[in-house]
Amino acid sequence: MSRPTPLRPGEPTPLRPGGPAPLRPGRPVHPDLRGRIPLLAAAYAVITRDAPGGREVLLQLREGTGFMDQWWACGAAGHVEDAQAPSVALAREVREELGVDVVSAHPLTTMQRGGLVGRREQRADFFFQVDAIEGEPRIVEPDKTADLRWWPLTELPDRVVPHERVVLEALAAQLTQGVPVPALIEHGFAQRLTLVAAIGANRAIGVDGGMPWHLPEDLRHFKEVTMGGVMVMGRRTWDSIGRALPGRRTVVITSDRSWSAPGAEVAHSLAEALLVAGDGEVFVVGGGEIYAQTIELASRLEITHVEVSPEAEVFFPEIDPEAWREVRRDEREGYTFVSYARVGEL
Structure with missing residues (x-):
């Protein structure tokens, strides 16, 4: 298993090799989805730790955000701003939302995500597996987070934000079955x-x-x-x-x-x-x-x-x-x- 790459401010982390992403046959494109659609980027922190029962992941319960409230989500996440590298956005969001610093992490997968509502946008989600942090995670933004809890990767709660669940289940399959997490996951385009x-x-x-x-x-x-x-x-x-x-x-x-x-x-x-x-x-x-x-x-x-x-x-x-x-x-x-x-x- 490769060693995690330390995150340095302002320095992007190279993507590691991964398994091939499942590809679907091409389908006609809805007229409202043609053309150069803006691509919004976000970084997600998949923070894990070893526990007696197996690998655990830190999840936050969303509240007060106006979207997917009362759903569990990755420990921290946020948009990539000011043309930053995703790794810089990751470190910023972990510090702002959890009050800790990222010591080491490595890219886990990239998800390109489409959707019919908000049809003039698509998203690129950069998921990082955070293996080491400095400090104890806590709720820093209580107006946006109702709970913060470690969950076994193999026993996730029922209400996990659906596209994030896809990544977490892929990570669980890698750890328990040796199935590589795809380097690229395409999600939402078949709806x-x-x-x-x-x-x-x-x-x-x-x-x-x-x-x-x-x-x-x-x-x-x-x-x-x-x-x-x-x-x-x-x-x-x-x-x-x-x-x-x-x-x-x-x-x-x-x-x-x-x-x-x-x-x-x-x-x-x-x-x-x-x-x-x-x-x-x-x-x-x-x-x-x-x-x-x-x-x-x-x-x-x-x-x-x-x-x-x-x-x-x-x-x-x-x-x-x-x-x-x-x-x-x-x-x-x-x-x-x-x-x-x-x-x-x-």
Whole structure:
């Protein structure tokens, strides 16, 4: 095992060799993701120590930051500022957040991360394994950190910030199974959104906390489309359903930070929800505000067009014929199942 490289102020640490990053076949790029997208850089401190039960990692419980609060995260992290080297940013963040100095560390991996919300940005996350520090870590910023705790790498808490969990689990696999941590991890680029809704001729979707109609066949269609996937919904949509649906993960967006329910994974913004949902196809199933925030990001629409125009309080956004192309139609009595694909992604 190579010896950790001491960090010197102003001197970047060379990347060590690592295993190949898993590559995915190319997929069409959403029009809003084309062009020269700004790349934001951040440094992450994966601080570890030996313990009787095995290697442990220091994690902080985020609070008061406005993003991913009540999720466990790396001991310290922050943006690379003023064109600094990531190693300089690392040392600064560890000192500012934990009140200790980095004695030795080495680059662990680099993650390039994309996302659909904040679609005009992408991120480069530089993860360093910090092997030695001077001082005892403590909470220096209590307005941003609710707890600070050592966790066994093989027994991480349930709510670890998802992209950070990817790196921590890769490190655990390296230590326990000898599987090298990839030098580059690509994360978030495979996520695609599909909006699923039943809408009236006037685009109505909701009234009095529920749907303006009862169509058993549409409910069966909804189950068929979403089964085995990840659903993102607002709190009102969850309340109208009343429970977690079997065979699917459910991510619920709510501003109530005390809310929880069996079977629901909780997020407090759309950006958080999509980060929690992960790579692959994500089904957005309501309500109106979340549809409005995601239709410009979606790759596919699964719409049940109902041939009535009821009084309603909630409406689906306009389906722009220049942006969407019909690829499948299944006509029934009083309603039609239609699949749309975004123009340019066919």
